[in-house]
Amino acid sequence: MQRVxxxxxxxxxxxxNAEVVMVDEHYADIQMDPLLLQSIPNDIPVHRVKALNKQWTSKLGxxxxxxxxxxFYRHKVNRLLKDGKFDLxxxxxxxxxxxxxxxxxKKKYGIPYVIDMQDPWHSDYYRNKPRVQQPSKYWFSYRLNKYLEPIAIKNADGLISVSExxxxxxxxxxxxxxxxxxxxxxxxxxxxDLSIARENQTKFANLLExxxxxxxxxxxxxxxxHKAMIxxxxxxxxGLSDPENTFFTRLKFYFIGTSYAQAGQGKLTILPLAQQYGVADHVVEITDRISYYHTLLTLQQASALFIPGSDDPQYTASKIYPYLLTQKPxxxxxxxxxxxxxxxxxYGVNHVYDYENxxxxxxxxxxxxxxxGDPEPPLYNRETINKYSAQQMTMNQCRLFNQVLIERHESRVENQDIKS
Structure with a gap:
């Protein structure tokens, strides 16, 4: 959603010219953030679809x-594609x-499609992990993804991903x-986004002490x-073991929104590690997710920021840009x-490390x-800032869209030549 x-x-x-089809927010059980609408141009058509009520479907798992x-997506988009002209x-x-x-x-209307792979779809990453480390309902989702992924990917006309x-x-x-x-x-x-967060800061609770x-x-x-946190x-x-160094007693690490579970049902995964190393008094883990702009405001209120990466080499931490925009240590x-x-x-971030070294x-x-004391804001590379701006990323997407249409056209011409 954030990409679009x-x-x-x-x-x-x-x-x-874009039109958006989305699930009506009333059918979602995630943290709502109406402020997201402030960044969407008023002339963009947004079509909302229904979903089955989770109260009933959850009884079936x-x-x-x-x-x-x-x-509901199938029904709504069928009507749009039948009545309008869409290229992709x-x-x-x-x-x-x-x-x-x-x-x-694609089969019904002859319209090409592109898939943006923001995360792996079907993956073996958790297959041999202990059950306690596997996502909920992993047995079902693994088999479902293994079946569905080839249907979508084999017929796709283009792929975008955050990771090569x-x-x-x-x-x-x-x-x-x-x-x-x-x-x-x-x-x-x-x-x-940073301005929207600041302008609405009175709407959010301060999570930092x-x-x-x-x-x-x-x-x-x-x-x-854990390998990045250890x-x-x-x-x-x-540092805490040195009684003469009071600096470390003033440090407090916050890990916020660490679980995808519903509010109040998340499992702690960071605090137990902190307890193992005897630093739990200086670590706060909040498993409940917070809204996007609450997140941005909290990053701006922090003294400094920490991004731990996964031990999965394909992990990209695609949300690094809000951290960079705050210009905090x-x-x-x-x-x-x-x-x-x-x-x-x-960008010029000084403290970026491989957990192995x-x-x-x-x-x-x-x-x-x-x-x-109060450090000077980082001076990031302007050329890199422009290279990774949302505007430049949109240009890159559109280049791929254009390439898909060109190849689609060339394929049709080639098929017509063969038939003639």
Whole structure:
């Protein structure tokens, strides 16, 4: 959703008139954020579809908003495609089962479609993990994804992804799409969002405790991030063991929105690790998700920011741009193969490390920066800022859309020549 929202102000400037089809928010059980509408141009048509009531479908073990809305998407878009002229269908969502409709609409109306892979769809990553580390209903979702993914991907006319690894994996899995247009396009930095968050700050509760040096991370947790957190907790533990160094007693780490579960039902995945290293008094984990603009405001209120990456090398942390836009001191620790590392280094972030090689000295240098008072805002590379702006990311998407249409046209001409 964020990809499309940040692109809507710029599509028309690239020659594309967009219409949005979405599930009516009343059928979703996620944190609502009406402020998101402020960034969408008023002239963009938005079509809302229904979904089956989760109160009833959950009794059958069916809670996915994608599966609950699939029939309604099919019905609504059938009417749009029948009555209007559309050149392309663009799926940009992590509710991947909806993407199987692309193959249906392509066959019925002859319209090409592009899928934006923001996360892996069918993946073996959790297959051999302990059950406690697997997502809920993993047995069912693994088998469903294994069946649905090929329906959507084999017929796709183009792929966009935040990670080259995702595209490579799909092209290896489905040779039919090996020569289809594809592009690695990260999420962009959308500066108007920070202003919207600041202008509406009275609507949000302050989650940070005054009087501390508050270091914030917002996003999912999980055991796969422990390797990135352990060096930090080790450095914090060592600093707290020195009674003459009062700086560390003023440090407090916040991990906010670490679970996808409904409010109040999330499982702690960070605090137990902090307890293991004896630093739990300086770590706050809030499993409940908070709204997007509440997140942005909290990042701006922080003293500094921390981004721990997954041990999965394909993990991109596509939400790094809000962290960069705040221009707060930033510590980032990733798998060395993550595509996020070269992006952060290109910006000019000083404290970006591979969890395999990060040292206590590296982390203490970051802590020293905070200990020296109110640091100067980072001066990021202007050329890189422009390169990863939401406007530039939209231009990159539209280039791929144009390429899909060109190849579609050339294929039709070639088929006509063969028939004649």
């Amino acid at each position: 929202r940040m692109s809507l102000p710029y599509f028309a400037g690239e020659g594309w 069916l809670g996915s908003i994608a599966l609950r809305s699939l029939w 269908i663009y799926f940009s969502t992590t509710q991947f089962p909806v993407c199987i409709l692309g193959a249906y609409w 690894g995702y595209i490579d994996a799909l092209k290896n899995r489905y040779p039919l799409i090996k020569n289809k247009p594809s592009a690695v396009i990260t999420f962009g930095a959308f500066e108007p 005054a009087g501390f040096i508050n270091i914030v991370y917002t996003g999912r947790g999980g055991a796969d991030m 060096p930090v907790f080790e450095a914090l533990k060592k 930033l510590l980032a620790i990733f798998n060395g193969k993550s595509s996020a590392m070269p992006i952060l280094k290109a 990060v040292t206590a000295t590296n982390i203490n240098e970051f802590f020293s920066q905070l200990n020296n």
